[in-house]
Amino acid sequence: MTAEGLVAVMERTLFVALQIGGPIVLSALVVGLVVSIFQAATQINEATLTFVPKLLIVAGVLVVMGPSMVQALVDLTRFVVDVAAASSPVNGG
Secondary structure, three states: OOHHHHHHHHHHHHHHHHHHHHHHHHHHHHHHHHHHHHHHHHOOOOHHHHHHHHHHHHHHHHHHHHHHHHHHHHHHHHHHHHHHHHOOHHHOO
């Protein structure tokens, strides 16, 4: 694989990682913040209170966005294979 191909693969890999992990992390962050504000307002200091809402929201995000996340991974895999095949000695790379 050439240096340009490797840079392209790494760039696309980082973008796909953000595309897949971003919605999950952001939804968990927002739920944690909302629950923390609720706990501060009501003075309920229960450490396990954030677990169930985060679990439900993350599961919902995975159900809603799961197909697009899988498609992004499939597209990335195809891209990596295409770049590797284009730079193989058989194809003159």
